[in-house]
Amino acid sequence: MTDASTKPSSSRLPGFYQLSVEQRRVLISEAMGLDLAGPGFVTADGRVDVGLLDGFVENVIGGFGLPLGVAVNFVVDGREVLVPMAVEESSVVAAASNMARLVRKTGGFTTTVLEDKVIGQVQIMDVPDGAAAVRVITAHRDEIIAAANALDPILVAAGGGCCDLECRLFGPQETGAGTDLVVHLLVDPVDAMGANVVNTMCEQLAPRIAALSGGRAGLRILSNLASRRRFSARCSVRAEDLAVGELGGSEVAERIVAAARFAVYDPHRAATHNKGIMNGIDPIVVATGNDWRAVEAGAHAWAARDGQYRSLSNWQLNEAGDLVGELELPLQVGTVGGVTRLHPVARFSLALMEVSGAQELARIIAAVGLSQNLGALRALATEGIQRGHMRLHQRNLELSREMDAGEV
Template sequence: MTSNQLKSSRISGFHKKSPQERLDLVAAFAGLDEATVAHLANMGNLDPHLADHLIENVVGTMNIPVGIATNMRIDGEDMLIPMATEESSVVAAVCNAARQCYDVGGFVTSSSGTLMIAQIQLVDSPDPHNARIKILERRDEIKAVCDECDPILVKLGGGFRDVEVRIIDTLGGPMVITHLIVDTRDAMGANAVNTMAEKLAPSIAAWTGGRTYLRILSNLADRRLARARATWTCEAIAASGMAGEAVRDGIVSAYQFAAADPYRAATHNKGIMNGITAVVLATGNDTRAIEAGCHAYAAKDGHYGSLTRWEVTPEGHLAGSIEVPMAVGLIGGATKLHPTARANLKILGVTTADRLARVIAAVGLAQNFSALKALATTGIQKGHMALHAQNIAMMAGAVGEEIDRVARVLVERGTVRVDVAEAELKLIRG
């Protein structure tokens, strides 16, 4: 092969090769050394055959640590929560928040059910209002078509629930958008509702005289909302040098800032997603679907705001609550296939997708509490950087016991920087 051929990304049939053959090609393309190739070839605790079938063009796996959030009491049940994340202090933050509300009962959760929405786009309808009514008239026929697509889902108590039709103004003129509302039970439901939308679309075109284009679920799963709330007493949240009342008021003020300002809300919600995404990933669910849904929900009032609310109760306690779309499943996607996801679901002990969704909402709320408490008191760097110091020590080359020794010095000096870690490592190694 010439070096030009090696540098071409046009590799026909790459997908038909084995992971090792692909890796050899990639190694030649990128000039990878033997150690890097060997590292990528080691697929850890994921069966290479499974990895090669979960996604396309596989050459390796990317291991992310799974940490356990402790102290979580949800609806009276003590739970251990597996979280998959690459970011330090995220797991500690959930443990910390849960610890401070454990004695007063922890988290209370609820949900709006497990309904998903599939959209069918109809264009070029000369009489969109007439078209809307014509579609609504066919409810029974629509139900029959949808339920026929997935008899197992129907047997499990799910299936078609309702049809709604909206007329929206677009750059291309009015469009008639049909929403199929489907109970997908313990599945996230994308495949189930997409199949229904595709099956139904030709009938919608025939009934109305328009043309159908897109037939796909909406990730703004606002018929599948998970909710959680918790109360923290001032006594429990007092921080070194700060009365609980001041901490409470600081958290409420931080929320008010996020509610009013999208620049702050983006960071505020990122913190919430630290927890949500970590559990979604740990259980093999679709992180992008959940993130898209949560951010769209945060903007549902035409203004991007906070996913949580923080208030003071009549007794003077701090009350936090969260409401988020949470389309997660226990069936389908990688949830059943990935052995780590299966193990994590076993640790969680949840037996329904609805319960999993509510647990995830509680984790999002806990995550937000800790971030806001840190921000409103000592600042985020103290706690976060203390844990991040270990990463910095490793970046400087520390191994084994050196990691803790270097990290401790970085925290003591208050300078969590790689150059300082390198200097300290030099000292330790003499």
């Protein structure tokens, strides 16, 4: 068992799950130099000042607490990371941590920023000549970009801002009406999620774009299919480390590949497969105060980008017979703006991971999604998910009985 008074030098914390809640809090507090008991930080009972919550949404009457767990064992791009996860589902934190323990034996997860631009859409309806409108908009590209950036000089000073635009045409055969022109503003939001700045740009520039194209402005809003803000995570696991009971590691690896292939060609399986990936992603998004609905929408839309809903991940065997996995998906997350700096749990979560900005946060999120996917596939391909899941779920059942008996 881990000694709660010992400051860990890595995310590898054997026996962390055996500690009491208070011992875990002490260990994390000492390890990261975070005063969890300080004013406005993370209380053991999950309470948040209702006055603060009243400023977030309308008609507040209280708060809703989720368990906040810490996934251990993660090495992401060579860095040890303790991962906060706000989630109610049993086994999620355990599965992510367990698979991260296997992956760290081969060096941990590696991630890549594929693109990092947010898309804002300006719909122009009833354009008389679509091709001509595209030519005019393209000719005024620099003017439009400059006008967009003039709306947020602070973002531009931080190295971000509108950097390009794209035009798409939808003719009568698609819409049943006149030609629609959709102009995409591509914006680098730096460390913000980007919705507010992009929506402002779209709304302010729509009249000018409509005038240039000869049509009339329709919708002006960010797209949650963040196809230009994508991240990937990759890992490998030695076949021998995948053994379960009497099943050898090589057989388990082959079963995982077959299970992953099932999610490539069957949308019904793909939906459940991807839900398992999001089991690892959503808890971090929630814990950091980000918009988990936007992340969910983007991920599932990306999974259906070729017209059929498919798996977000890919698993194969390498020449040595070891398992190699990769996950690619769009992630609209930020480390500034919204409630990321206002909610005490969000502030703690970002501090716990020691992220430098939105890109690093997204990298970690992708790695945990891949780890969670591996855990689910390994269980499904061997003993099934119910054995481990129900063992952990039993605690919920016992608590429910105690509540019915009036003991809680």
